Amino acid sequence: MINNAQGDLRLAVVEGSPFTQLPQDLYIPPDALEVILDAFEGPLDLLLYLIRRQNLDIIRIDVAEITRQYMGYIALLEAMRFDLAAEYLVMAAMLAEIKSRALLPRSLGAEDDEAEDPRAELIRRLLEYEKVKISAEALDDMPRVDRDFQIATAEKPDSDQRTAPPQVDLSELVLAFSELLARARLSSAHQIEWEALSTRQRMSQVLMKLKEQAELTLSELFSVEEGRAGVVVSFLAILELVREGLCVLVQAAPGSQIYIRPVSQDV
């Protein structure tokens, strides 16, 4: 068990080894920053991490030290031009305020102002957030349907034939898709150009054939009856499959038969 004096920052024990000099520990390899920012669920989470890392008790945090470290992260993140959520900056301002208050002489008749003590408020928020964080972990550890257990069912007896499956009208499907597109367009991040449906359909067909045969000659995928347009569609589909890394084309020697295969075959 750790036995350091509470609040003695220079004697924190991290993963079993004593730390006497915390500041160096703040260094983070630049490429890890993005990972770190992703890893935190917000300023409270970051603060909690800084506190925990030193095995400190939340209610005894040394605001000056934590502020220094927090500012260190923020400065690094800003230097790396990460888009910091405003919440991180609000927290920085709050910490700075607490720190400056702490520097003021103790009394000055401010004792009646207990409720407004920003340090107490910060500690309350940290404790509350930690509770949520731990509850979330506990929730995720609980056995969950489909992940940790399955529902046991048996087929209903024949004649009863399960209430007919839902019927879907073609227009419902189109409407669902157009609404989806409209929504995706709002979050314009997904402006992907897609090939014509005929090509995508052909891609599916090629993959389906490859599932049965594992290898096809190119000529097997073209059919004369489809005419020129059909050949073009097949050709585009094959190119797209190769481009998306779903298939490879193999030719033993120039001028010989060209084969198409799925990228890897589970034998």
Next chain:
Amino acid sequence: MDLKRILEGALFASREPMSIYQMKKLFGNQKAPTEGMLREALASLSDDYQARAIHLVEVAGGFRFQVSESLIPYLANLTDDKPSKYSRATLETLAMIAYRQPVTRGEIEAVRGVAVNTQIIRTLKERGWITVVGHKEVAGRPALLATTTEFLNDFGLKSLEELPSAEDLIVSPTEDLLDQMDIHGE
């Protein structure tokens, strides 16, 4: 046919947990068994399956048969579909709703210290785990969110009280936090 057999067949035919009410409904116009009789038959049925790979369990929505957790590694070999994993943000939002319900999005944001993405709420609603139970009578009338019976069913719970107690997880910060950290130590 005896009561136990009827219940057994009906439970296996149903995908959703069956409540006592639904079990009574099985008998239509005939005289339905009493709740006591049903529970007795269920207990006996549960015994029958003691040594098998499936078990009768009770969750919020009623009773259902469940395949043992020990089968999961085998079943995982059958399918490509990996069960959805949820991000920390989603889990924390769900935890807030489960433990503090009914709660508004603003209240969740206040505790987590960050904005709650609309998509998280949508994911949880779509999963059927949360629902809007009303609106708070403050400016903007924000929706009050709560967990559903389906949430309890999917987590194998009979009621919210069975959720691990958040208070127990951190008893007293001053003393136990250090212990906690040792346990969860990264």
Next chain:
Amino acid sequence: MDLKRILEGALFASREPMSIYQMKKLFGNQKAPTEGMLREALASLSDDYQARAIHLVEVAGGFRFQVSESLIPYLANLTDDKPSKYSRATLETLAMIAYRQPVTRGEIEAVRGVAVNTQIIRTLKERGWITVVGHKEVAGRPALLATTTEFLNDFGLKSLEELPSAEDLIVSPTEDLLDQMDIHGE
């Protein structure tokens, strides 16, 4: 765990009949039992259920547990005749697969902005409308989903090209979309 228990659990967890091939697949990289061993275990399992309300039966696609016909009158009391409907999430997922195939679950999620529940994929597969046509060679080798011939038949289409262009619909939402909505008017 013994073979019989594994098969029992798997058969109850599966929604479709299980073939001998799939039963072997349960064992992943471990040494799979032979067909003889499997059939022996199945026979013994079938005996275990002789006197119960469910039976192990062999159908075209393999083996499955089936609720005894004697339960039909009881189960009939449960069904209310309200026709079921697919959720919006299911329809959107199907639409994504129809229009963007072959597509991975991750790609569907990227456009929808919400995790796609395993359940939805399973429902659509069971309905016979979608199938796995391959795997994408990226981390995790996600399944590539596409629609089936049955999908085309059920929607009265000769080919996917006959799917109405959804892009056209959002170009002039004011007219077409409203018409569309009139059809279903909520």
